[in-house]
Amino acid sequence: MAKKLKKVDVVVVGSGWAGGVVSAELAKAGYQVVTLERGKKQDRQDYIGVKDELRYTDRYEMMQNLSPETITSRVKIEDTALPVRTRAEMMAGTDLGGGSVHWAGATYRWRAIDFELRSKTIERYGKEKIPEGMTIQDWGITYDEMEPYYDKWEKTAGISGEPDPLGDKRSSDYPNPPMLASPAVKLFKETTERMGYHPFQVAAGNLSQAYTNPDGEKLNACMFCSYCTMYGCDFTAKSDPLATVIPTARKTGNCEIRTNSLVRRVLHKDGKATGVMFTDTRTGIEYEQPADVVVLGAFSFTNNRLLMLSEIGTQYDPATRKGTIGRNFNGQFNITFLGARGFFENKKFNLYMGAGALGGTLSDFAGDNFDHSNVDFINGGGIEMRQYGDGAISTNHVPSGTPKWGPEFKKNSIHYANRSLVAWYTPAVMSWWHNYVDLDPTYKDEYGDPLLRITNRYTDHDRNMAKFGIEKCSEIMKEMGADIIDEDEVPEEFDHIYSGGHYAGGIIMGADPETSAVNNYLQMWEMDNLFVVGGSAFPQFGGHHPTSTIGALAYRAAEGVEKYLKEGGQLAEAKQETLNA
Amino acid sequence: MTEHRPHEDTQKGISRRNFIKNTGLVAGGLVGGSLFGGLLTNQLQKPNAPINSEKEVSHLLEARTFFSNSEDFLILSAATERLFPTDDLGPGAIELGVPYFIDRQLAGEWGMNAKEYMKGPFLQTGVVDAYESQADSTQDQGPNAETQVPTPAFRYQTPMTRGDIFMEGVQALEQTAQEKFKTNFHKLEPKQQDEILQMFDDGKAKMNGVASTTFFNLLLQTTIEGAYADPVYGGNRNMEGWRMKEFPGPRMSYTADIEKEDFIVMKPESLRNYQGH
Ligand SMILES: Cc1cc2nc3c(=O)[nH]c(=O)nc-3n(C[C@H](O)[C@H](O)[C@H](O)COP(=O)(O)OP(=O)(O)OC[C@H]3O[C@@H](n4cnc5c(N)ncnc54)[C@H](O)[C@@H]3O)c2cc1C
Numbered sequence: 001m002a003k004k005l006k007k008v009d010v011v012v013v014g015s016g017w018a019g020g021v022v023s024a025e026l027a028k029a030g031y032q033v034v035t036l037e038r039g040k041k042q043d044r045q046d047y048i049g050v051k052d053e054l055r056y057t058d059r060y061e062m063m064q065n066l067s068p069e070t071i072t073s074r075v076k077i078e079d080t081a082l083p084v085r086t087r088a089e090m091m092a093g094t095d096l097g098g099g100s101v102h103w104a105g106a107t108y109r110w111r112a113i114d115f116e117l118r119s120k121t122i123e124r125y126g127k128e129k130i131p132e133g134m135t136i137q138d139w140g141i142t143y144d145e146m147e148p149y150y151d152k153w154e155k156t157a158g159i160s161g162e163p164d165p166l167g168d169k170r171s172s173d174y175p176n177p178p179m180l181a182s183p184a185v186k187l188f189k190e191t192t193e194r195m196g197y198h199p200f201q202v203a204a205g206n207l208s209q210a211y212t213n214p215d216g217e218k219l220n221a222c223m224f225c226s227y228c229t230m231y232g233c234d235f236t237a238k239s240d241p242l243a244t245v246i247p248t249a250r251k252t253g254n255c256e257i258r259t260n261s262l263v264r265r266v267l268h269k270d271g272k273a274t275g276v277m278f279t280d281t282r283t284g285i286e287y288e289q290p291a292d293v294v295v296l297g298a299f300s301f302t303n304n305r306l307l308m309l310s311e312i313g314t315q316y317d318p319a320t321r322k323g324t325i326g327r328n329f330n331g332q333f334n335i336t337f338l339g340a341r342g343f344f345e346n347k348k349f350n351l352y353m354g355a356g357a358l359g360g361t362l363s364d365f366a367g368d369n370f371d372h373s374n375v376d377f378i379n380g381g382g383i384e385m386r387q388y389g390d391g392a393i394s395t396n397h398v399p400s401g402t403p404k405w406g407p408e409f410k411k412n413s414i415h416y417a418n419r420s421l422v423a424w425y426t427p428a429v430m431s432w433w434h435n436y437v438d439l440d441p442t443y444k445d446e447y448g449d450p451l452l453r454i455t456n457r458y459t460d461h462d463r464n465m466a467k468f469g470i471e472k473c474s475e476i477m478k479e480m481g482a483d484i485i486d487e488d489e490v491p492e493e494f495d496h497i498y499s500g501g502h503y504a505g506g507i508i509m510g511a512d513p514e515t516s517a518v519n520n521y522l523q524m525w526e527m528d529n530l531f532v533v534g535g536s537a538f539p540q541f542g543g544h545h546p547t548s549t550i551g552a553l554a555y556r557a558a559e560g561v562e563k564y565l566k567e568g569g570q571l572a573e574a575k576q577e578t579l580n581a
Numbered sequence: 582m583t584e585h586r587p588h589e590d591t592q593k594g595i596s597r598r599n600f601i602k603n604t605g606l607v608a609g610g611l612v613g614g615s616l617f618g619g620l621l622t623n624q625l626q627k628p629n630a631p632i633n634s635e636k637e638v639s640h641l642l643e644a645r646t647f648f649s650n651s652e653d654f655l656i657l658s659a660a661t662e663r664l665f666p667t668d669d670l671g672p673g674a675i676e677l678g679v680p681y682f683i684d685r686q687l688a689g690e691w692g693m694n695a696k697e698y699m700k701g702p703f704l705q706t707g708v709v710d711a712y713e714s715q716a717d718s719t720q721d722q723g724p725n726a727e728t729q730v731p732t733p734a735f736r737y738q739t740p741m742t743r744g745d746i747f748m749e750g751v752q753a754l755e756q757t758a759q760e761k762f763k764t765n766f767h768k769l770e771p772k773q774q775d776e777i778l779q780m781f782d783d784g785k786a787k788m789n790g791v792a793s794t795t796f797f798n799l800l801l802q803t804t805i806e807g808a809y810a811d812p813v814y815g816g817n818r819n820m821e822g823w824r825m826k827e828f829p830g831p832r833m834s835y836t837a838d839i840e841k842e843d844f845i846v847m848k849p850e851s852l853r854n855y856q857g858h
């Protein structure tokens with residue numbers, strides 16, 4: 001029998017941006033909150049002096065230990081899914097602050113059209129533009145309604161940037177100016193401007209100056225230390241939960257954060273969540289944490305899996321295309337982030353310097369900023385050129401045709417170490433009836449519970465988009481003066497590699513309970529006191545990085561939880577949508 | 582340190598650390614066998630001289646803790662030197678300490694797959710191996726074609742740990758050398774060693790448990806890592822790998838230099854400096 005703990009107002013699962021924002025907001029509002037995190041506790045001190053590429057980039061020090069639990073993956077519904085066994089193939093956050101600690105910080109709002117993609121596409125191009133089997137839908141919330149939450153999250157995080165000249169309306173500027181631009185970033189911006197595009201500096205979760213956020217948390221200016229993506233920031237200069245929402249939640253005195261607490265079930269009775277069951281991973285002791293409201297903010301995978309293991313809602317079945325739990329799995333994988341790499345004979349860049357989100361970008365081929373009448377895809381994405389600060393192990397880019405080992409490889413990899421730049425496209429990803437998640441019939445975690453199974457197949461739509469982006473990036477590289485340009489090839493098939501943390505869907509938002517699991521407050525249609533927060537709510541993926549949308553949704557959800565605690569019941573009105581694509 | 586593209590190399594269904602996209606032909610090596618042989622024996626037979634320099638202290642850390650058989654270690658060393666040879670740019674794998682780096686990696690958490698999912702059933706030996714070798718030719722028609730192999734190119738579906746794979750792989754290098762040239766792998770001419778390594782790269786060599794490509798990719802990955810990881814791990818000896826690449830090692834801040842147009846060469850510093858020892 002699980003040991004029963006004292007009931008609280010809200011129990012939150014996960015301590016990344018999703019769980020962290022909700023915990024902080026409710027604790028600030030005076031509610032008793034318990035936040036459960038499966039990983040260990042960590043703070044800035046843990047990163048001082050460990051700028052170690054092998055350990056963090058190559059051995060995935062900060063990523064989930066897969067020995068007790070991973071996911072399984074397959075392409076087609078008829079296939080047998082196999083486990084994704086190594087951390088080289090599967091990166092998910094763990095430990096206090098989650099993946100939101102080792103993210104790079106590239107920050108983009110999603111576009112107005114993203115939130116109403118289905119209706120706007122039909123409005124502009126007709127119903128035929130949406131191919132059979134594509135299950136995109138509107139979010140049940142508009143950009144204008146999202147805007148205040150974006151604004152709030154950007155201020156909490158201290159985002160440093162300049163507005164996208166082709167972006168949607170903003171109520172205020174980013175709280176901090178853009179970061180300094182390196183010569184490579186300047187070259188990208190100047191070149192693309194000359195080409196008639198509208199470049200701007202990537203908005204960054206790496207701070208351009210010292211800043212105090214509205215909760216009183218102090219952040220420092222980024223030092224361009226280069227050990228950023230896949231690392232924790234030892235200077236408190238990265239916008240992450242450890243520097244912001246976690247201390248904010250703690251200092252209210254209303255939030256207890258418990259690490260080493262692996263949540264394994266959402267407990268419920270008569271259609272209401274009663275709390276969660278978790279195991280202390282150090283002692284193996286099981287606990288029950290009762291609460292009035294349960295919030296899942298444990299990243300897409302766990303959010304989906306916990307609902308399935310707890311038998312909440314109806315599992316999506318691709319045969320009937322009915323059921324909402326596990327529907328519309330989507331994300332950015334190896335078919336996204338493709339582009340062109342340029343090699344420069346007469347230029348050397350200080351590429352070992354950089355920061356997670358240092359870069360230039362443009363939105364000329366994002367959303368509906370260009371005419372889609374003559375392209376065979378919907379939506380679009382940003383084009384980016386980033387300067388992360390390259391490690392010595394990872395910079396081995398050589399022009400194609402170079403052998404991949406031996407003397408010529410050595411010569412070229414050294415020669416080009418500081419002479420190559422890459423631009424890539426970050427396209428949106430549509431949802432399809434055949435991409436979904438459920439529980440695996442074979443593989444189990446250390447407790448004997450089934451693993452999450454992902455079924456994900458690329459389509460011609462994905463490939464068309466990727467090709468389009470590669471062409472644009474190649475043109476840019478050419479204009480930038482590269483002597484050799486290597487274009488990425490479009491992969492035919494999904495390679496089961498889950499890197500970069502952009503996986504979403506399964507517990508999606510919408511206005512219609514037939515086709516969505518949560519309403520626009522991230523509240524479950526089927527269980528009023530259960531909120532599921534994070535990328536799991538994306539009905540399809542936008543054409544930019546996801547995290548600011550996750551942060552904004554978390555503020556929206558926090559507002560919903562508070563509203564629910566005061567008023568109870570369903571917070572949004574269900575509408576019926578006609579979805580016969 | 583790019584998060585979104587660590588896997589650009591995997592688009593071809595080959596493993597992450599292939600480093601470049603195209604599988605080119607192997608260029609004939611000029612520097613080779615005799616040189617590394619000499620270096621290695623020097624090291625292996627170093628007399629117990631008194632320790633009076635930092636360099637020598639670091640040599641005290643160079644002993645095998647994974648490979649118990651010195652012959653296996655010689656084979657491994659010879660192979661790494663072909664992948665990353667000494668040339669006029671600077672030292673190759675052996676001089677950089679790469680074989681010791683690999684030995685230590687295999688003796689630790691990574692070599693024992695401590696943080697990887699290692700529960701069965703395993704399909705590598707049967708189905709998945711076949712997927713890997715079929716992946717390229719059958720993918721042309723796209724995923725919607727019925728002829729498509731279902732799940733190409735899963736990378737790791739074997740109960741063998743990385744340590745096991747290296748043991749098997751090193752012995753398979755020797756086996757292949759015996760079959761083809763009737764000589765020990767480490768005694769072959771560089772060109773002959775390259776020929777064998779190319780067979781492994783192409784998945785054409787015989788190996789137990791995994792495709793030879795799987796071993797080759799791990800070997801290549803660890804060779805590069807050993808050349809460029811912080812010296813604390815036993816490779817990149819005296820930061821010579823970094824010096825060749827003009828890489829400065831870990832630094833606190835580049836704020837003062839980030840806007841500078843000219844390329845800046847800094848004297849490398851290691852984690853040891855960074856941590857203030
Ligand atoms: C290397 C890398 C770079 C990235 N760079 C960018 C970028 O530049 N821009 C961008 O927009 N996005 C980026 N991302 C994505 C970004 O990290 C995620 O979108 C974001 O962190 C998601 O926040 P979250 O709160 O939903 O999840 P997380 O921050 O991952 O938090 C989830 C937490 O839940 C915990 N948890 C999971 N299961 C359980 C359980 N059963 N019980 C208890 N706790 C549990 C986890 O341990 C984790 O701490 C990057 C991701 C990676 C991996």
Ligand code: SF4
Pocket residue numbers: 205206207221222223224225226227228229231232233234235236237238354355356
């Ligand atoms: S690059 Fe900047 S934000 Fe990133 S870890 Fe270094 S100091 Fe922190």
